Amino acid sequence: MDEPSEDTKSASVEELLPILGQPSSRRTMLKGAGAALGLAAFGGAVWPLISIPENVSVDEFLQQHYKELSDQDKEKVFTRLEEEAKEDYGADVTISDQLPIPGVKFGYAINLSKCNGNGKCMEACSEENNHHRGVDQSYIRVLEMQKGSMNMEHGNTTYDHTVPQDDKFYMPVQCQQCDNPPCVTVCPVEATWKEDDGIVVVDYNWCIGCRYCEAACPYHARRFNWEQPEIPAEEVNPDQGYLSNRIRPQGTMEKCHFCLHRTREGRMPACLEACPTGARVFGDLNDPESDIVWILKNKRVFVLKEELGTKPSFFYFFDS
Amino acid sequence: MSQDAAQLPLLPHRPRHVQSYPRFLWWALSESTNGSVAFYTWMVALTAVFLVGANAWAVQVADGMIVTNMTDHVSWGLYIANFTFMVGLAAGGVMMVIPAYLYHDKKMHDVVILGELVAIAAIVMCLMFVVADLGRPERFWHMIPGIGRFNWPMSMLTWDVLVLNGYLVINLHICGYLLYTRFLGRKPKAKWYVPFVMLSIFWAISIHTVTAFLYCGLGGRPFWNSALLAPRFLASAFVSGPAFIILAMRVVRIVMNLNFPIEPANTLIRIIRVAMCVNLLMLGSELFTLFYSGGGHAATGQYLLFGLHGHYGLVPWMWTSIVLNIAAAILFFMPAALERSSVRIAACVFCIVGIWIEKGMGLIIPGFIPSTLHEIVEYSPSLIEWKVTIGIWAFGLLILTLMFKITGAVYRNSPVDDSESDFA
Numbered sequence: 001m002d003e004p005s006e007d008t009k010s011a012s013v014e015e016l017l018p019i020l021g022q023p024s025s026r027r028t029m030l031k032g033a034g035a036a037l038g039l040a041a042f043g044g045a046v047w048p049l050i051s052i053p054e055n056v057s058v059d060e061f062l063q064q065h066y067k068e069l070s071d072q073d074k075e076k077v078f079t080r081l082e083e084e085a086k087e088d089y090g091a092d093v094t095i096s097d098q099l100p101i102p103g104v105k106f107g108y109a110i111n112l113s114k115c116n117g118n119g120k121c122m123e124a125c126s127e128e129n130n131h132h133r134g135v136d137q138s139y140i141r142v143l144e145m146q147k148g149s150m151n152m153e154h155g156n157t158t159y160d161h162t163v164p165q166d167d168k169f170y171m172p173v174q175c176q177q178c179d180n181p182p183c184v185t186v187c188p189v190e191a192t193w194k195e196d197d198g199i200v201v202v203d204y205n206w207c208i209g210c211r212y213c214e215a216a217c218p219y220h221a222r223r224f225n226w227e228q229p230e231i232p233a234e235e236v237n238p239d240q241g242y243l244s245n246r247i248r249p250q251g252t253m254e255k256c257h258f259c260l261h262r263t264r265e266g267r268m269p270a271c272l273e274a275c276p277t278g279a280r281v282f283g284d285l286n287d288p289e290s291d292i293v294w295i296l297k298n299k300r301v302f303v304l305k306e307e308l309g310t311k312p313s314f315f316y317f318f319d320s
Numbered sequence: 321m322s323q324d325a326a327q328l329p330l331l332p333h334r335p336r337h338v339q340s341y342p343r344f345l346w347w348a349l350s351e352s353t354n355g356s357v358a359f360y361t362w363m364v365a366l367t368a369v370f371l372v373g374a375n376a377w378a379v380q381v382a383d384g385m386i387v388t389n390m391t392d393h394v395s396w397g398l399y400i401a402n403f404t405f406m407v408g409l410a411a412g413g414v415m416m417v418i419p420a421y422l423y424h425d426k427k428m429h430d431v432v433i434l435g436e437l438v439a440i441a442a443i444v445m446c447l448m449f450v451v452a453d454l455g456r457p458e459r460f461w462h463m464i465p466g467i468g469r470f471n472w473p474m475s476m477l478t479w480d481v482l483v484l485n486g487y488l489v490i491n492l493h494i495c496g497y498l499l500y501t502r503f504l505g506r507k508p509k510a511k512w513y514v515p516f517v518m519l520s521i522f523w524a525i526s527i528h529t530v531t532a533f534l535y536c537g538l539g540g541r542p543f544w545n546s547a548l549l550a551p552r553f554l555a556s557a558f559v560s561g562p563a564f565i566i567l568a569m570r571v572v573r574i575v576m577n578l579n580f581p582i583e584p585a586n587t588l589i590r591i592i593r594v595a596m597c598v599n600l601l602m603l604g605s606e607l608f609t610l611f612y613s614g615g616g617h618a619a620t621g622q623y624l625l626f627g628l629h630g631h632y633g634l635v636p637w638m639w640t641s642i643v644l645n646i647a648a649a650i651l652f653f654m655p656a657a658l659e660r661s662s663v664r665i666a667a668c669v670f671c672i673v674g675i676w677i678e679k680g681m682g683l684i685i686p687g688f689i690p691s692t693l694h695e696i697v698e699y700s701p702s703l704i705e706w707k708v709t710i711g712i713w714a715f716g717l718l719i720l721t722l723m724f725k726i727t728g729a730v731y732r733n734s735p736v737d738d739s740e741s742d743f744a
């Protein structure tokens with residue numbers, strides 16, 4: 001009566017397994033115990049997740065998208081982030097929110113005849129932008145290219161000999177701030193977007209870390225925070241922007257932002273200031289008097305991978 | 321609970337759903353927790369493996385994705401590879417639905433629910449793989465339309481979220497409805513499920529097409545940026561999906577002592593034969609375009625098949641896949657494949673593994689190698705990634721087992737007279 005439709009095969013093993021032969025109330029109890037044990041085991045297995053409530057405050061969890069934050073919200077958020085920087089990194093930082101200057105559209109150009117591959121721009125980028133010190137992180141990669149070829153396949157980013165080599169030229173690549181940016185199109189949650197001055201930014205507190213944008217970017221410009229960045233307190237750059245160089249949380253995407261916390265205040269990007277050769281030219285594409293516009297008018301400039309239709313705001317040229 | 325553990329409770333002739341539906345659920349719950357020693361052992365083993373995976377995932381969330389072997393160069397790995405394969409598995413179930421409902425294949429009609437159940441388990445696994453790949457899973461709510469910011473229709477990933485969840489809901493409805501009416505001993509009403517079945521045919525095509533668009537829409541990745549990608553996805557789905565279902569039917573038939581006709585499986589074999597040829601043809605055409613014109617686009621193909629600049633990471637994977645696929649094709653064309661033979665089982669296993677590699681390690685990873693700046697950084701999954709992956713597979717098999725068990729019990733207990741065939 002207990003198991004009317006169990007077939008004979010399983011009926012014969014019933015005696016072997018105590019749970020099957022039990023009267024139904026006992027069996028229900030055993031099942032309950034089994035379920036409880038299973039749940040306990042599951043709880044134990046996912047125990048490391050306890051770090052989420054430890055590290056992610058309720059305010060952070062509920063924080064809205066950057067574009068939906070009122071000025072008061074922003075103030076609260078920035079204060080919270082400053083406190084967290086103090087707590088986690090022991091650094092006193094100020095987080096600000098520089099807005100695009102109306103009418104300005106930034107552009108960048110690199111003189112490949114001057115660049116000698118010394119890599120100072122990469123170092124400056126790392127320091128300015130509070131990059132994780134564990135790895136040689138920076139938003140810039142310098143390709144050592146074979147003279148006589150523009151094919152990146154013959155390039156090399158991991159050279160460690162003295163520069164410049166006679167048969168080589170050097171080509172720094174960073175975010176091209178595309179006017180038709182594939183990284184923005186693909187983001188499922190609008191965590192990355194193009195600002196009015198042409199800079200493509202990421203809201204590090206909104207990004208879910210799917211890395212679709214990293215797959216979409218044709219210039220290897222995006223970087224993922226595979227772990228919580230480590231920076232000694234004395235090396236933290238305290239002058240931080242919410243959408244730019246503040247210390248990024250683990251598990252989110254970041255990228256070059258043309259140092260918007262500097263450039264929107266009229267200063268130059270850190271990589272440009274660090275470049276000893278003067279290969280870098282930065283400025284407002286809408287200002288007819290700017291150096292960058294002079295370059296575009298007077299040099300034969302080109303962009304990388306033009307055929308992809310990404311419309312970069314980042315240009316390359318050679319002297320004459 | 322004693323008497324209703326396996327036998328269906330007696331219900332009044334016109335039951336009220338508010339009462340009978342909870343009874344159905346309760347019955348299903350007890351059915352899924354009662355079974356033989358083998359059943360308990362199997363379930364406990366799957367649960368244990370799943371827990372290992374859950375633990376690995378928890379570690380990944382806590383310590384960051386540094387515990388995986390993914391890098392800024394190869395930014396998607398084993399998870400997205402499995403995700404892609406699973407979408408194919410889910411879409412493949414439709415190859416039972418089409419003969420059953422469009423061509424009124426009566427015998428296929430009797431077992432079509434197995435294909436739909438496989439689809440449900442596969443989609444659940446898909447969603448788990450996507451979540452496992454997120455750097456910030458606790459922010460998933462940013463994707464919920466209304467409270468988050470859902471970048472639809474621009475982002476292909478949002479389309480994928482929609483079609484996958486839609487497919488899950490459609491199949492849950494179809495299977496749930498069929499089982500429930502069977503449980504009540506009633507004929508299912510065509511209007512309550514046939515329209516959804518028809519919808520699921522288009523939907524199945526859409527889930528795999530949209531998933532292919534996810535990759536082939538990226539202009540910066542020449543290896544993916546091919547118009548053939550979506551058709552190739554479908555062709556391989558129509559191999560791996562039916563092959564998996566054939567295996568599942570074999571297991572169900574033996575373990576649950578059910579009498580299946582052989583014809584549905586043979587129909588599936590004939591479908592696989594065609595799909596397999598189409599798949600190999602398209603692969604050949606891709607390889608021709610890649611290598612004959614040469615140039616930068618050939619670099620990935622070169623890396624995959626022969627190695628590039630001293631990097632050979634994917635070469636063994638790729639050749640294993642090619643050999644398995646060709647061996648499976650040969651086996652499928654042997655007459656013995658149409659019998660209940662080990663040839664058929666071997667062919668199914670070969671092509672499942674072959675396509676798992678082809679759609680995963682052979683498609684997702686090489687999209688990143690060489691990188692967009694032509695750097696070569698290799699990738700092979702870390703232990704944590706394997707644990708999470710196997711854990712998700714175990715969970716998928718767990719729910720598949722339960723669904724099959726409940727279905728088997730419902731069908732065994734209320735062998736409805738062949739009434740369903742009159743729906744159309």
Ligand code: SF4
Nearest residue numbers: 175176178181183217
């Ligand atoms: S270079 Fe890459 S990250 Fe920068 S805007 Fe273009 S696609 Fe986006």
Ligand code: SF4
Nearest residue numbers: 187207208210211213
């Ligand atoms: S990683 Fe972040 S920014 Fe990039 S697509 Fe995903 S959510 Fe958007």
